[in-house]
Amino acid sequence: MTLLSHRRLSNFMDLERMRQELLSLRVVLTKSIHVCTGPGCAAKGSEKLYELFCEAVENADADVEVQAKGVGCHGLCEYGPIVIVQPGEIFYQRVEEPDVPEIFRETILRGRVVDRLLYEDPATGKKAKKAEEIPFYKVQQRIALAYNGLIDPTKITEYIAQGGYSALAKVLSSMTPDEVISEVEVAGLRGRGGGGFPTARKWRSCREAKGSPKYVICNGDEGDPGAFMDRAIMEGNPHSVIEGMLIGAYAIGSEQGYIYVRNEYPLSVERLRGAIEQAKELGLLGESILGSSFSFDIRINRGGGAFVCGESTALMASLEGRPGEPRSKYVHTVESGLWEKPTNLNNVETWANVPHIINRGGKWFAGTGTEKSKGTKVFSLVGKIRNTGLVEVPMGITLRRIVDEIGGGMRDGKRFKAVQTGGPSGGCIPAEHLDACVDFDELTKLGSMMGSGGMIVMDEDTCMVNVARYFTEFLQKESCGKCTTCREGLAQMLYILDRITKGEGEVGDVEELGNLAELLEGTALCALGKTAANPVMSTIRYFRDEYDAHILDRRCPAKECRGLFRYEIDPEACKGCGICLKNCPEDAIAGERKAPHVINQEKCTLCGTCWEKCPFTAVLKV
Amino acid sequence: MSLHRSTKGLRKGQPVPTVTIDGKKVEVEKDATILDAAKKAGIWIPTLCYHQAVSSDASCRLCMVELDRGEWRQLVTACNYPVRRDIVVHASSERAQQARRGVMELLLARAPESKELKALAERMGVMQTHYPTVTESQRNCILCGLCVRVCEQIIGQAAIGFAGRGVDRTIAAPFRQPSEDCIGCGACAAICPVGTIKVRIHQDKHEIEISPFKSRAKLLVCQECGEPIVSTQVSEQLLRKSKIDWEEFRERLRFCPKCRKSQSAARLGAATVYKKQ
Numbered sequence: 001m002t003l004l005s006h007r008r009l010s011n012f013m014d015l016e017r018m019r020q021e022l023l024s025l026r027v028v029l030t031k032s033i034h035v036c037t038g039p040g041c042a043a044k045g046s047e048k049l050y051e052l053f054c055e056a057v058e059n060a061d062a063d064v065e066v067q068a069k070g071v072g073c074h075g076l077c078e079y080g081p082i083v084i085v086q087p088g089e090i091f092y093q094r095v096e097e098p099d100v101p102e103i104f105r106e107t108i109l110r111g112r113v114v115d116r117l118l119y120e121d122p123a124t125g126k127k128a129k130k131a132e133e134i135p136f137y138k139v140q141q142r143i144a145l146a147y148n149g150l151i152d153p154t155k156i157t158e159y160i161a162q163g164g165y166s167a168l169a170k171v172l173s174s175m176t177p178d179e180v181i182s183e184v185e186v187a188g189l190r191g192r193g194g195g196g197f198p199t200a201r202k203w204r205s206c207r208e209a210k211g212s213p214k215y216v217i218c219n220g221d222e223g224d225p226g227a228f229m230d231r232a233i234m235e236g237n238p239h240s241v242i243e244g245m246l247i248g249a250y251a252i253g254s255e256q257g258y259i260y261v262r263n264e265y266p267l268s269v270e271r272l273r274g275a276i277e278q279a280k281e282l283g284l285l286g287e288s289i290l291g292s293s294f295s296f297d298i299r300i301n302r303g304g305g306a307f308v309c310g311e312s313t314a315l316m317a318s319l320e321g322r323p324g325e326p327r328s329k330y331v332h333t334v335e336s337g338l339w340e341k342p343t344n345l346n347n348v349e350t351w352a353n354v355p356h357i358i359n360r361g362g363k364w365f366a367g368t369g370t371e372k373s374k375g376t377k378v379f380s381l382v383g384k385i386r387n388t389g390l391v392e393v394p395m396g397i398t399l400r401r402i403v404d405e406i407g408g409g410m411r412d413g414k415r416f417k418a419v420q421t422g423g424p425s426g427g428c429i430p431a432e433h434l435d436a437c438v439d440f441d442e443l444t445k446l447g448s449m450m451g452s453g454g455m456i457v458m459d460e461d462t463c464m465v466n467v468a469r470y471f472t473e474f475l476q477k478e479s480c481g482k483c484t485t486c487r488e489g490l491a492q493m494l495y496i497l498d499r500i501t502k503g504e505g506e507v508g509d510v511e512e513l514g515n516l517a518e519l520l521e522g523t524a525l526c527a528l529g530k531t532a533a534n535p536v537m538s539t540i541r542y543f544r545d546e547y548d549a550h551i552l553d554r555r556c557p558a559k560e561c562r563g564l565f566r567y568e569i570d571p572e573a574c575k576g577c578g579i580c581l582k583n584c585p586e587d588a589i590a591g592e593r594k595a596p597h598v599i600n601q602e603k604c605t606l607c608g609t610c611w612e613k614c615p616f617t618a619v620l621k622v
Numbered sequence: 623m624s625l626h627r628s629t630k631g632l633r634k635g636q637p638v639p640t641v642t643i644d645g646k647k648v649e650v651e652k653d654a655t656i657l658d659a660a661k662k663a664g665i666w667i668p669t670l671c672y673h674q675a676v677s678s679d680a681s682c683r684l685c686m687v688e689l690d691r692g693e694w695r696q697l698v699t700a701c702n703y704p705v706r707r708d709i710v711v712h713a714s715s716e717r718a719q720q721a722r723r724g725v726m727e728l729l730l731a732r733a734p735e736s737k738e739l740k741a742l743a744e745r746m747g748v749m750q751t752h753y754p755t756v757t758e759s760q761r762n763c764i765l766c767g768l769c770v771r772v773c774e775q776i777i778g779q780a781a782i783g784f785a786g787r788g789v790d791r792t793i794a795a796p797f798r799q800p801s802e803d804c805i806g807c808g809a810c811a812a813i814c815p816v817g818t819i820k821v822r823i824h825q826d827k828h829e830i831e832i833s834p835f836k837s838r839a840k841l842l843v844c845q846e847c848g849e850p851i852v853s854t855q856v857s858e859q860l861l862r863k864s865k866i867d868w869e870e871f872r873e874r875l876r877f878c879p880k881c882r883k884s885q886s887a888a889r890l891g892a893a894t895v896y897k898k899q
Contacts, residue, residue: 306787328680328699328702330702330704476789479788481784481786483682483683484681484725484729484765487788487789488728488732491756491757495756519724522721523683523697
């Protein structure tokens with residue numbers, strides 16, 4: 001392990017030599033166990049699994065050469081914890097602690113597959129041995145997540161062995177800053193944080209801006225409910241973000257970078273911190289990187305938990321130590337950003353794409369996607385579908401393929417109603433537009449947006465008015481309160497939506513929501529306020545009938561809004577077990593044993609206890 | 623993106639950009655605001671959180687005007703949009719007026735009791751709001767933040783600031799307690815556009831109170847008539863800041879303006895009398 005003893009790499013050849021050495025070392029270790037330690041799997045106890053595998057490796061006979069490693073998110077969180085065994089890329093799902101000895105004995109020692117731990121297709125019943133045989137993975141194309149699940153994120157050597165930092169070496173040894181920007185321009189990379197602004201144009205503006213020093217920032221303040229794309233990258237492959245920032249800094253002419261991570265992601269902070277330290281030890285960060293004249297350093301700042309701090313100017317205010325409130329962007333941040341210096345901010349996923357673009361060329365990257373949206377996009381796919389998890393798909397793929405093929409269709413045989421994209425300020429796209437493709441402009445046309453990549457699938461039991469109310473409430477709570485329209489306008493919208501979902505809606509409410517939405521879009525200070533009406537407007541656009549049902553008929557078609565539907569007992573299905581009667585807190589249910597029970601509608605407070613408790617699903621919402 | 627094209631808009635031999643506002647052409651200095659241009663053109667744009675003495679925050683959103691970008695029009699705040707090239711602005715277009723009226727209605731719902739706000743609304747043609755009052759974290763305060771800025775930027779005390787977030791946002795001294803840094807100067811009350819901040823004089827205790835912050839300061843009392851003048855801290859700061867080390871000046875600060883005037887008159891009278899003799 002000569003080169004692995006962490007000596008400083010003083011030139012580009014050193015990096016390549018180190019990589020070759022690492023690769024030759026890997027040849028010896030053909031057997032390895034990859035335990036997913038991503039957020040989903042970790043929540044299901046995968047860290048304990050990792051420890052057990054490590055123990056098993058240690059206790060194994062001396063002639064068994066095998067390693068266990070904890071890797072980043074695999075994506076198929078629904079089936080976690082996931083363990084992949086090499087050779088053969090055998091994909092084990094829902095692994096539990098008692099399975100560890102069996103996997104070790106059978107697969108590692110005897111080379112046999114443990115059949116019961118394989119993924120089984122719910123539709124065909126066919127078992128899949130490898131990840132690529134599973135429909136969830138088949139449709140995906142991984143660039144930003146390419147090494148997630150392959151490498152141990154705590155070891156820089158693993159990243160280097162995969163070719164990590166070679167893009168940096170290429171840039172420093174053979175490309176001018178302008179060439180780097182041109183390559184990114186050819187790639188057609190657009191900001192993955194939500195806005196979709198052309199990355200190369202931003203870099204160029206910042207490069208050309210007067211003033212020094214210049215700063216680059218990585219926005220890791222991922223705040224959308226249910227989204228964990230950036231987290232998976234920061235925790236699964238932190239070096240890809242650092243390498244991307246290094247390349248961007250070289251192109252822009254910056255020597256100082258910041259990664260702003262939300263404090264709710266302690267593991268991301270830990271992984272990034274470790275990665276920065278390791279990169280510094282090897283001379284890949286700090287003074288004269290790889291022996292060149294380029295110097296760059298990165299600091300990590302932790303956010304305090306405000307959603308609005310994901311907005312670039314609020315983020316910079318927070319970085320400066322001021323309250324995280326946005327300011328007008330009439331003067332762009334590339335000209336006057338952090339401490340009023342030229343600042344280039346990109347999202348985690350954007351940065352992670354950069355090394356791939358440099359290594360494989362802008363043309364290669366632009367080969368995927370639509371005319372104006374190139375490459376891939378990571379989504380966290382959640383909601384009422386079978387396969388929830390983290391997915392990376394080529395731009396231009398239809399929403400239908402994401403929901404049906406990757407997501408595996410709706411859960412419990414329910415009917416699809418809408419897919420919400422773009423986070424809290426995104427919109428809901430109904431079934432008739434499921435053939436729309438993932439593309440910045442197309443999603444905007446539909447009244448939603450790409451956003452940073454949240455995707456929530458809803459079924460027939462979801463009330464769209466309530467969805468709009470939920471997101472409006474979220475945004476109203478997260479509004480910083482600086483500007484009148486966002487602070488007061490959202491409160492007014494929420495007030496109206498609250499009334500509608502309580503059955504107190506009035507004729508004209510929908511029009512009033514429209515007026516407020518227009519006011520928000522036109523006059524709010526930052527993007528949070530300007531897009532805050534999207535959930536309301538998109539649901540009005542596609543689900544107006546549901547609003548009308550609430551307002552005119554005092555009825556919630558999805559039977560979600562309390563008070564706008566009744567509970568009744570189906571006399572056919574009721575076995576007269578008495579469970580509902582016993583549990584009803586209002587004594588509103590009557591009935592003899594073994595005879596159908598009846599709910600007294602006057603006494604019923606619609607708490608839903610009977611509906612939850614009935615073992616025969618005889619309690620119906622009508 | 624517009625900013626890089628901005629300098630191209632300046633033709634040779636014409637160093638100042640022109641703003642065409644509602645058809646009127648005015649020349650302004652580079653980086654002046656649309657509001658500056660409007661003032662020069664004699665066009666009134668309502669403002670609340672703007673004051674020439676302090677930095678612009680653009681938080682009240684009342685000064686919305688339409689910026690004509692040729693193919694499309696964009697609503698911008700006049701108080702802080704920097705003019706960097708020749709631009710065309712519509713301050714009285716239907717969309718701009720509607721936006722301003724909408725913002726005003728939201729503000730009226732928040733602070734329905736403010737006479738000053740009502741007067742401004744009426745001047746804008748907004749006779750009433752059709753929104754209910756759903757937020758009121760601080761009575762009649764529209765959270766424009768002028769008081770916060772004047773206290774920090776002009777007085778140099780930063781005794782008050784924003785507390786809370788969103789609809790719970792209020793203006794308060796730290797921990798919502800009476801401020802230890804407040805010198806009782808009353809600048810916040812003077813600048814408040816809606817009359818929410820008030821100065822109260824407690825004659826019995828010789829104290830000045832800034833309401834609603836409950837901050838109090840001792841008053842300097844006129845040595846002649848006993849009327850309160852200013853808070854002791856204000857007079858101290860005035861001396862410190864003005865750097866006038868002149869005994870008579872310090873002496874004169876101990877009298878109220880009225881008594882000072884009569885003292886001067888008396889002295890002047892005495893001098894005149896002396897001359898006559």
